[in-house]
Amino acid sequence: xxxxxxxxxxxxxxxxxxxxxxxxxxxxxxxxxxxxxxxxxxxxxxxxxxxxxxxxxxxxxxxxxxxxxxxxxxxxxxxxxxxxxxxxxxxxxxxxxxxxxxxxxxxxxxxxxxxxxxxxxxxxx
Numbered sequence: 001x002x003x004x005x006x007x008x009x010x011x012x013x014x015x016x017x018x019x020x021x022x023x024x025x026x027x028x029x030x031x032x033x034x035x036x037x038x039x040x041x042x043x044x045x046x047x048x049x050x051x052x053x054x055x056x057x058x059x060x061x062x063x064x065x066x067x068x069x070x071x072x073x074x075x076x077x078x079x080x081x082x083x084x085x086x087x088x089x090x091x092x093x094x095x096x097x098x099x100x101x102x103x104x105x106x107x108x109x110x111x112x113x114x115x116x117x118x119x120x121x122x123x124x125x
Contacts, residue, residue, distance in 0.1 A: 054070065066088075070085050
């Protein structure tokens with residue numbers, strides 16, 4: 001009975017914000033893994049450890065013109081967040097990645113994309 005009452009009055013976690021925004025970028029296939037690892041290493045994100053490998057391991061199996069989408073449940077700024085990542089194989093060597101989530105998550109991803117794009121353009125930085 002005590003456990004029932006404890007559970008009844010336990011604070012409920014905040015609901016996960018809905019997906020309301022998106023961003024995308026064309027990647028060199030070899031850069032997808034490093035970018036996803038960079039995103040996972042960001043202190044603002046807490047993502048499943050294997051999510052980057054799950055996506056990069058699936059890339060060779062995608063045919064030209066094929067799209068695949070993954071849902072990743074994690075945290076952003078210590079709050080529950082859903083991130084969906086879609087890969088469109090418009091070119092085997094340079095697929096498009098699209099990211100779908102709440103506006104704050106997408107803003108953070110855009111900032112990471114900008115930083116990554118800047119360092120990719122200047123090898124050795």
